[in-house]
Amino acid sequence: CQQDDAGGRLIWILEVAVDGTSDVGPFRGKFSFNPGLQVISAPNYFGKSLAVKAIAWCLGLEPMFGLQNNDPSCFPVAVRDVLDLDGARDVRVKSSQATLTLAREDGARIRLSREIKGDPTEVTVEEFGQSDGTSRMSRLYARKQTMKDEHGGLQRFLFDWIGLPRAAVMTNSGNASEVYLENIAPLFFIDQNEGWTDLQALQVYRYGLQQISEIAVEYLLGATEAVEARFALQTVAAREAKLKGTATGLAIQVSTIFGKQGWTDSWSAHGSVSDIARRWSMRTLLDLAREEFRFDLFKEKTRLRERADYLRETLARSPLDRMNTAPASDASQEAIDLKVRRHSLREELRTARSQAYEQRQLAESLEHRIHSARDVLRLKREGIGRLDSVECPTCHRSLDPSTFAVSTQSAVQVEAHIEALERDRLLVTANVQSAEAQTTRLAAELSRVDEQFQAAERALATVNAAVGSIREQLAKVATDLAAAEREIDRNAALANELEEIQSAIDAWLQEASAQNKQPLAEVDLARRRSVFEENLRILLRALGHSAITVESQPYLKLDEQYLPYLGPRRLRSLGSASDHPRLVAAYVLALAETSRALPGLHPGFVVLDEPLQQNPDAQHRELFISFLESAAAKQLRYQTIVFTSLRDEEISRLTEASVRVLTPQGEHFLKSSTSGH
16 A cells, blocks of 8 residues: 555565675675564674675665765675685685665565676666566666656666655755755664764765755655755745845945045945845935935036037137247146145055054954953853962962952953943944045045146146147147046946946845745644654663653653754763664664654665674663564564674574564675576
């Protein structure tokens, strides 16, 4: 039977095998499984972890082990290089592959085969029908475009075959991605080496997926609306971050344009996107220039055009006075005045920069003093460092604290001192801003005067080179006309810059107005979280976590990141060292049980590799064996495969408790075979 639309199809592992060829012939190892709880018990170095790695390998999960795509180095050398086979040592391996057979609750089966030593980039998939057993074979990419390739991607095929919906997530760089199998597998596949170190220890964080730990839990719980809402919020946040970055760039461009004119603008990109949009929509750049800097671009354009027209008329038609000798003296005086003005501006600019530097140094000093005073206030309030008794470090004779003439200040006095320093900081900050504005204005004015002085020198040289008063007058008018036209060009360039940046600001405002936010689906998520918490309490008690008692059990809660807390403290920090693997086991089992009950999107199997090796003390072993033979373990509604090494008496206990225990024969998982299968 198939679950409702909220859940995927339940699957379980039928078989995992590793086979290949060597210099002495073919070899093979195989484990077969049933639904429900089962324990595979074999000695250490038998090869149980080889079988566990083969499961992950066939599913394309090597990124969980920190490996690059198609890297088989998670396997031991026995299947990659040399192995011991039938008494022969260091036998060269020619080829090897892993095979995983999965069954679906509706009767359909698939067999996944992937080469270990050979070409691991593709997986051979055999599909078997629900009733007639007919098969269809295809080759899929193990990692390349594994989700995006609709016809050739392994994970795309697996998600469709299991019935898992694709879920969009956001990367840290603000690009859309999606949940991969290796993002949810750490919650049902616990590897011996790293899987027990923490909850979701094998999570692939290097993909840069935002909130992937929380999303993985919500996905398996079937809270797809919450996952979609997270993506919507992440999309809004990414868009806001992009808008904020664009706004910062626009504000820098405005500051650069205004700085050339000697204007200190208030066109900042401080605050949230909505704050910026509110400020920027109140007035345009032309309004800002007219209101704060008394510069009307259109009036200035009209004035310059009228002056240029007047000079052209003078140059072309107006009568000239032969007795007028003023042009040469006027040009000379203009050059002298501009030179004096330039020298004066340089001195003023040097003084302004010096004052700005001193004010910045003072502001930095005040900042340090405020931080120090706040530290002292904290020490005063907590009573740290109070000199109640003093002794000599050499003779240990008691000394009178008053000998050191240490002043005593109360917390109230320190608070008053901090308030005075903060007032000084406000004043100095205002002085810094004023000095920097003055520096900007003087630098722009100096640049203009320097340019005018150079033009005046060229005009003076032209007038002096003219012969006769008529030519001097013509030369003076011509140079004045050239200067006016340069001003017109500068004014036009400023108008173009302001128009372009204003167009960009208008486009930014339009994009910012389209922002919207969506709330998380709290109601559905709260119900699923509650069921998860209850199952986690039950399984922690069943596994024997020392911090979970009848009295403390109700105080177990999951925080917003789905981390278990007992009261105000994180559960991971409570209990003994052996409690940590019990926490990991309870967490993944409770998540699977919750998904099955709701229903959710858990695939339907849990693999626990060597839980007893994490802490092999007698009490830990006893608690885990007691759990396996308990009703809580037997009532789990999904396939649970435990790979471990049990003692004979422990095997007998579990067998008597009707727990399925597989004890493979031989010294090693891989054995000689007469065929490759």
